[in-house]
Amino acid sequence: MTDRESTIAWHELLETLGGLDGSFLTGDRAVSDDRHVADGYRMLATTLGVAFDTYLFADPGRPRWMDINSPGRPDRRWGGDNTDAYYCMCPVDPKRRYRISGNRGDSVYFSVTAYNEPSPGAWSDKVVAIVRDDDVEMDADGNFSFDFGPTPEAAVLVTRDYQADPRTGRPVDWRIEALDEPQPFRHGDAETAAALRAAGAWLKTMFAILPLAVGVRSEDVHSLGHETSHSANEFADPYQVPDANFGWSARDACYAYGSFVLEDDEALVITHRPPACRFWNLVVWNQFMATPGVADARSSINGHTAVPNADGSVTIVLSKGMTAHPNSLTTLDYPLGNLAFRWFLADEVPARPRARLVKASDAPTAVD
Template sequence: MTEDGNDRAHATLQAWRFVQQMLADLTATLTEDAVDERELVEGLRVLARATALCTELSVEADPDRPHFFDMYSDTRMIGGPNPDGRYLLAMIRGDRGYRVTGTRGSTAYLGFQVLAGTGLTPRRMAGYLSDTELRSDSGSFAVVFAPSQPPPEVLDGAQWVAIPEDASAIVVREYIGDAATEAPASMTIDCVDDVALAPISDAAAAEAFTAMAWTIVKLVTLHRTIRPELLTQPNTLVTAQAAELGDADTTPDNLYMMGSFALAPDESLVLEFTPPATRYWNVTLENVWHECLEPRYRHSSVTNRAVAPDDAGVVRIAVGARDFGHGHWLDTGGRRRGWVILRWLDNPEPPQVRTSVRRAGAAA
């Protein structure tokens, strides 16, 4: 008999209580950090959405029978994703081999990232395959992710990507320049090893719940861990290499610029820049919790396919609650503060982005 009088699923019960305590602690954090009612409501909604996502990541996933699922939806855009893109994830193990087959489509970018780290070990990027290195035959591709190079009869012409012994996931990132004209990639994943189906153990369930709790914490506290000082230095942007934002959450072929906005209802934050010669870039707005601002229903992000430079080659983006004619308008929905994220694909030299705050009626 254990100390709490229960000898059944002791580790799982302890882990579940840990999840409950984490949810209570995060509720207190959100309550403390929100500056108004809207932020608190949105923060608690982010907490609920993070819990749902982390249930899929940690509890529902089966590395022996993996499948790709989309981490985001029209109503779940948490953790600072690119709303003009797609993020597929499949959980794996480092002692297995996996075959991914599919078609490339015609989107602007496709990349495969291997994450490593199990249990309480922080996740890290342990492998990466970009679309510039992906081999395809008339648009079709096959990639085997395995700890050692499989024999030719297993590879069957597929491209091999090595994974470490603590591999935990494959993340697929796809960026879309124009959803109306670009065809998304499609793919499936299968474990190449024959593994018998077995009941879940107390230890495995406990590990899943513990991982779930810590991943919720990571997603809900990004405003405290990723350049939090920028919230006190609003309406300016800084350059951030992918490594500065965490290599488990970014890829090395992206350059980022980020900053916070703090605006009155009659103000716009105007960004002016000459785009670098890169095949893809976009500008995205997020609330203070790094949740995209209803991107399917509100015009809060834009790609290089949807905005054109002026005769001098300059792009002007105006961030604000209303369109005052200061540039291509991105809608904050009237939020008092939030984040502005710029992504430049192919890691170009950081462009100069000028920022200014202009009031309604001011010249463009």
């Protein structure tokens, strides 16, 4: 056996990969259908690609933005997938100075958030700094430029670019350059081993979270002989993200999560009253926080595409197929999965979205 650290770290990574599918094949979090098993393996491949981009191939002295979520890339749909937004990531050195520039395109909200890294490969648990679109000066064409750093604790930058319609909108054109000379180029044994181990640590955390639980339907709760705090076909209370959070959440956002369990002839009628905010949307996820088949299905709706009711509330009809309602969403025939509401720069934490389970034939077909 070689004593090279990169060889040892490579085999450690292979061993990690070889056991991660246990998170969705066995135990309390095992998924129940073949589609979610297949999604689990796709998520393994997706997160491995992101881990390599951000740990093995990144260089804080020679920065570049890397796609980590994209409406158009099936290999970049993970970790709180959002079909209306583009996300980029760039590891940085807290002692270095950077210049971030670009053009806003057709974004309705964009920002750059700096996060810490408690240890190599560990997920962030703190927002270090945030620069949003209304913090920067832009010319008449939407061009902007600002300097960032040095910033203690900043280990990674994440951009967010939300679009009213990502199919037609122009994404933000992000650029970044280091204002200090980079360290000498080194891709040696020690550096490669450290990067592979960081990637492995990152993957382990991802699959310690995934797959997400799906709630129990109310008619099944009583048969268990106890109440459960996580019921299917309803939402938890919305909350505002604090500075101390886990996993690169957006400081500007409020979130509310739920899950669905639907029969072929059922629909979930969801109604909520959006507060004044820059952007909101509802996204349908599988149990791996991803939205498959976005080119073939309407699996998200936002404040720009939703048709409101006369009183300003919004009703959304979710079913395994599409219905006649203008705010219809499909699960793409998935019988169960998860749901995520987001509200950006909301004037107040929104009220809890209401959901009621009905027969698909009884679901509304028009706004109120």
